[in-house]
Amino acid sequence: MEDYRYRQIEQQLLQQISSGTLSPGARLPSLRHVSARSRVAVSTVLQAYAALECKGVIESRPRSGFFVRRDVQELPPPPRTPRPLLRPHTINRSQLISAVLETVGDQELLPLGINCPSEELLPYRELAKVAARLSRENPKRLVGYLPVEGSLELRRQLSLRAAQAGLDVRPEEIIITCGALEALHVAVRSLVRPGDNVLIQAPSYFCFQQLLENQGVRSIEIPSHPRHGVEPADVERALGRFDIRACIFTPNFNNPDGSLTPDSAKREIVALLAGRGIPLIEDDVAGDLHFGPTRPSVFKMYDEDGLVVLCSSFSKTLCPGYRIGWIMPGRFYREAYEVKATTNVCSATPTQENVALYLREGRYDRHLRVLRRKLQEQMRAIQLHVSRTFPDGTRVSRPEGGGVLWVELPRGVDSVELMYRARAEGISIAPGTIFSTQDRFAGHVRLNSGNLWSDGLARGIERLGSLVGDMFSAGGA
Amino acid sequence: MEDYRYRQIEQQLLQQISSGTLSPGARLPSLRHVSARSRVAVSTVLQAYAALECKGVIESRPRSGFFVRRDVQELPPPPRTPRPLLRPHTINRSQLISAVLETVGDQELLPLGINCPSEELLPYRELAKVAARLSRENPKRLVGYLPVEGSLELRRQLSLRAAQAGLDVRPEEIIITCGALEALHVAVRSLVRPGDNVLIQAPSYFCFQQLLENQGVRSIEIPSHPRHGVEPADVERALGRFDIRACIFTPNFNNPDGSLTPDSAKREIVALLAGRGIPLIEDDVAGDLHFGPTRPSVFKMYDEDGLVVLCSSFSKTLCPGYRIGWIMPGRFYREAYEVKATTNVCSATPTQENVALYLREGRYDRHLRVLRRKLQEQMRAIQLHVSRTFPDGTRVSRPEGGGVLWVELPRGVDSVELMYRARAEGISIAPGTIFSTQDRFAGHVRLNSGNLWSDGLARGIERLGSLVGDMFSAGGA
Numbered sequence: 001m002e003d004y005r006y007r008q009i010e011q012q013l014l015q016q017i018s019s020g021t022l023s024p025g026a027r028l029p030s031l032r033h034v035s036a037r038s039r040v041a042v043s044t045v046l047q048a049y050a051a052l053e054c055k056g057v058i059e060s061r062p063r064s065g066f067f068v069r070r071d072v073q074e075l076p077p078p079p080r081t082p083r084p085l086l087r088p089h090t091i092n093r094s095q096l097i098s099a100v101l102e103t104v105g106d107q108e109l110l111p112l113g114i115n116c117p118s119e120e121l122l123p124y125r126e127l128a129k130v131a132a133r134l135s136r137e138n139p140k141r142l143v144g145y146l147p148v149e150g151s152l153e154l155r156r157q158l159s160l161r162a163a164q165a166g167l168d169v170r171p172e173e174i175i176i177t178c179g180a181l182e183a184l185h186v187a188v189r190s191l192v193r194p195g196d197n198v199l200i201q202a203p204s205y206f207c208f209q210q211l212l213e214n215q216g217v218r219s220i221e222i223p224s225h226p227r228h229g230v231e232p233a234d235v236e237r238a239l240g241r242f243d244i245r246a247c248i249f250t251p252n253f254n255n256p257d258g259s260l261t262p263d264s265a266k267r268e269i270v271a272l273l274a275g276r277g278i279p280l281i282e283d284d285v286a287g288d289l290h291f292g293p294t295r296p297s298v299f300k301m302y303d304e305d306g307l308v309v310l311c312s313s314f315s316k317t318l319c320p321g322y323r324i325g326w327i328m329p330g331r332f333y334r335e336a337y338e339v340k341a342t343t344n345v346c347s348a349t350p351t352q353e354n355v356a357l358y359l360r361e362g363r364y365d366r367h368l369r370v371l372r373r374k375l376q377e378q379m380r381a382i383q384l385h386v387s388r389t390f391p392d393g394t395r396v397s398r399p400e401g402g403g404v405l406w407v408e409l410p411r412g413v414d415s416v417e418l419m420y421r422a423r424a425e426g427i428s429i430a431p432g433t434i435f436s437t438q439d440r441f442a443g444h445v446r447l448n449s450g451n452l453w454s455d456g457l458a459r460g461i462e463r464l465g466s467l468v469g470d471m472f473s474a475g476g477a
Numbered sequence: 478m479e480d481y482r483y484r485q486i487e488q489q490l491l492q493q494i495s496s497g498t499l500s501p502g503a504r505l506p507s508l509r510h511v512s513a514r515s516r517v518a519v520s521t522v523l524q525a526y527a528a529l530e531c532k533g534v535i536e537s538r539p540r541s542g543f544f545v546r547r548d549v550q551e552l553p554p555p556p557r558t559p560r561p562l563l564r565p566h567t568i569n570r571s572q573l574i575s576a577v578l579e580t581v582g583d584q585e586l587l588p589l590g591i592n593c594p595s596e597e598l599l600p601y602r603e604l605a606k607v608a609a610r611l612s613r614e615n616p617k618r619l620v621g622y623l624p625v626e627g628s629l630e631l632r633r634q635l636s637l638r639a640a641q642a643g644l645d646v647r648p649e650e651i652i653i654t655c656g657a658l659e660a661l662h663v664a665v666r667s668l669v670r671p672g673d674n675v676l677i678q679a680p681s682y683f684c685f686q687q688l689l690e691n692q693g694v695r696s697i698e699i700p701s702h703p704r705h706g707v708e709p710a711d712v713e714r715a716l717g718r719f720d721i722r723a724c725i726f727t728p729n730f731n732n733p734d735g736s737l738t739p740d741s742a743k744r745e746i747v748a749l750l751a752g753r754g755i756p757l758i759e760d761d762v763a764g765d766l767h768f769g770p771t772r773p774s775v776f777k778m779y780d781e782d783g784l785v786v787l788c789s790s791f792s793k794t795l796c797p798g799y800r801i802g803w804i805m806p807g808r809f810y811r812e813a814y815e816v817k818a819t820t821n822v823c824s825a826t827p828t829q830e831n832v833a834l835y836l837r838e839g840r841y842d843r844h845l846r847v848l849r850r851k852l853q854e855q856m857r858a859i860q861l862h863v864s865r866t867f868p869d870g871t872r873v874s875r876p877e878g879g880g881v882l883w884v885e886l887p888r889g890v891d892s893v894e895l896m897y898r899a900r901a902e903g904i905s906i907a908p909g910t911i912f913s914t915q916d917r918f919a920g921h922v923r924l925n926s927g928n929l930w931s932d933g934l935a936r937g938i939e940r941l942g943s944l945v946g947d948m949f950s951a952g953g954a
Binding site (some may be wrong): 012015016020021022023027029033034036037038039049094095100101104105106114116119120122123127128129131132135139140142144145146147148156157159160163164165166168170171175176177179181182185190193194207210211214219236294310314318319321322325334337338339341342343344345346347348349350351354362390400426 | 489490492495496497498499500504506511513514515563571574575578579581582583591593597598601602604605606608609612613616617618619622623624625633637640641642643645647648654655656658659662666670671681684687688691693743764771772795796797798799800811813815816818819822823824825826827828831839891894898
């Protein structure tokens with residue numbers, strides 16, 4: 001029995017060492033500690049440690065205890081989280097989306113599949129300086145909770161920025177969320193019940209669909225016009241045919257097609273919905289990334305009834321990893337407050353205060369000007385390179401802002417198959433299939449233009465072009 | 478028309494100044510900027526600015542622009558988020574819970590209504606040092622996304638801590654969440670569909686109930702024994718009578734009653750559920766806060782089928798405001814991953830890496846030892862003070878760990894009425910009513926023992942005691 005126990009403890013420790021939980025040089029827990037936890041005699045634990053020492057895995061140091069040997073070489077590297085390379089013919093849309101989400105934060109892939117500016121384009125040094133200052137000046141405040149609705153200073157800054165863009169929203173009409181996706185999540189759970197119909201544009205951000213499915217909500221798609229986004233006539237037609245509980249639209253540089261719904265159409269759509277008392281959830285994450293001289297308006301500017309719920313974040317412009325977004329829920333404040341509170345109480349204090357102070361110092365607009373120019377240059381470079389290296393028949397979007405390109409592949413080339421082939425070569429892309437519940441975009445891919453132009457990026461796009469070329473020739477043969 | 482426009486701009490600016498969005502000394506947006514945004518002539522904006530200057534609200538500085546005067550005195554202070562003092566007879570449970578949640582982060586209340594250690598008890602200086610080091614050494618990494626499942630280093634540290642407590646969970650079996658409540662949220666959305674029955678103990682943390690209601694799930698309550706928590710016989714009986722989809726239990730120092738489900742009962746309950754294939758969602762946020770020498774076990778230690786989903790966080794022990802929790806979803810990893818991804822993609826990078834490095838430096842256990850001792854002392858002091866200052870007939874729980882006391886008021890005293898009276902005197906409490914869907918705990922209150930003992934705290938409890946005394950006499954008269 002005791003023999004069995006010591007081997008069990010030895011195996012547990014070996015597992016922790018090989019998984020990297022106990023890294024080379026780490027101190028092992030004391031004999032007494034392991035004995036108390038595992039409810040075995042100290043001598044049994046010592047037996048396990050001795051066995052590991054014999055195997056050259058750990059070493060004892062006088063008066064210090066046992067340590068993992070620094071020269072442990074024969075052990076395998078710590079495992080990466082499994083990223084199954086699922087084959088296209090066996091998976092559903094939801095698994096496909098997971099496969100795309102799994103590339104978020106993966107440092108080993110050329111990140112053409114995400115929608116996020118490269119860290120190089122973000123003011124990380126300034127943010128770090130502000131963080132250091134906050135840690136120095138008021139460390140105590142940073143560990144405590146903020147109210148459910150978030151930092152007052154951050155909400156004041158957001159109110160001020162909204163006012164500068166022509167939108168009158170007071171700090172107490174804003175709730176801070178963990179990114180824009182959480183804002184959307186809060187909006188959907190505040191407004192919609194299982195079985196309801198929600199109107200969305202297609203293509204649109206794949207997480208909307210997944211969020212709706214997950215809530216048991218039916219999505220009804222109207223086309224997103226490649227340049228003009230949502231058309232009022234389409235909205236009106238859908239309202240006539242279906243019992244719509246709410247809409248979710250991305251008027252400014254829609255992800256993935258980059259379309260921009262004109263101001264006049266925004267006004268018209270808000271009026272259409274107001275007449276029927278239907279709420280409109282607006283995603284404005286890319287609104288600040290306009291290449292032209294003026295920021296496009298938002299639906300909420302035309303909202304006189306509190307029916308527009310604006311969702312946005314700093315994830316495409318300042319600090320994706322901080323997870324700072326917000327919701328301006330209009331007349332649905334109470335509902336949104338309750339959903340936020342029961343989802344995760346409130347968002348993190350240090351990151352909220354960090355952004356609040358950064359904004360207060362007034363450097364954000366200067367950063368945005370530089371970011372917009374670079375994103376535009378990078379987008380242009382990718383457009384040109386795609387047109388040079390992809391086969392004839394490829395079409396590329398011409399967005400007036402945002403950070404993604406929407407590429408239509410030559411007829412017959414399947415974007416999911418392309419995703420797997422590209423992944424095998426260290427390149428992530430987002431296949432068009434996931435941007436709609438219908439199969440209309442199987443021949444599209446979305447490319448991230450948030451990466452600094454480089455030889456590596458150029459080679460990656462070239463490689464993609466050859467893969468598409470191969471698939472096109474094979475399909476045409 | 479132009480006259481109307483300039484007054485409108487003037488009013489908007491005044492509103493921003495009085496709401497604190499533009500604080501004293503702040504620079505106003507440039508004339509050209511406002512002109513472009515509001516689509517009016519520069520001269521119209523200048524007219525508005527001149528009017529504000531005449532009123533002594535703003536001042537122009539040569540070559541710098543317009544600024545809010547620092548001596549603006551006549552303006553009202555910036556508004557606080559409205560905290561309606563709703564009267565008990567008009568509100569429902571959900572509004573009552575909102576009223577309690579609104580006290581989170583409110584610096585002006587004596588926080589007896591929350592469940593959270595005072596910042597004074599937390600190692601905020603050490604955490605700030607780690608934060609400063611991270612900002613210095615790798616500022617770039619902190620602005621980027623982490624993978625959906627969270628920081629690998631943090632998950633390694635959690636895996637190591639689990640191993641030390643006798644639980645074998647690998648880093649790739651853990652997903653980081655925004656606090657334990659989000660872990661619970663992810664668990665519920667992964668396992669349960671609208672219309673399902675979920676078994677919970679009563680009393681239990683009010684957010685469980687609200688989360689279940691919000692998801693359209695029916696909660697079935699079994700009693701939480703004041704000392705022994707969940708009893709296997711009660712679980713068995715409920716399983717015989719209802720079609721149960723999942724259970725949510727807090728075995729270690731249940732919030733609010735402080736009960737501790739014994740190890741033998743845990744083992745029995747896991748076996749009961751495993752026999753029927755029913756998942757068990759376990760909340761272990763207070764498990765590290767044991768006053769006795771050893772940490773109590775968790776359900777998950779007895780789980781051989783991957784049916785136990787463990788949820789926990791650092792919010793009761795280290796850094797509530799960082800919003801760092803985790804879920805160990807067992808065989809439901811895929812479902813949990815998808816829910817987390819569609820809720821808010823991933824948790825914040827800086828706070829995750831901050832805690833990971835703090836844990837890696839090995840100071841957490843020492844902190845926990847001090848924290849446990851202080852929480853025990855504080856709890857003892859409150860128990861004694863309640864027994865001295867509350868009327869006869871009051872009963873107080875005797876938890877062996879955790880950070881809350883459960884007080885049964887003398888017969889006839891209503892906890893919701895007490896909450897409103899206490900709030901009017903600057904004291905927050907959590908009324909028993911919210912800890913169950915049934916009205917069994919209307920005569921209980923939960924008190925936070927996470928505050929350092931102080932004269933102010935003593936006076937607050939004394940004041941509560943007199944309020945209860947008054948209500949008791951009035952009720953008895």
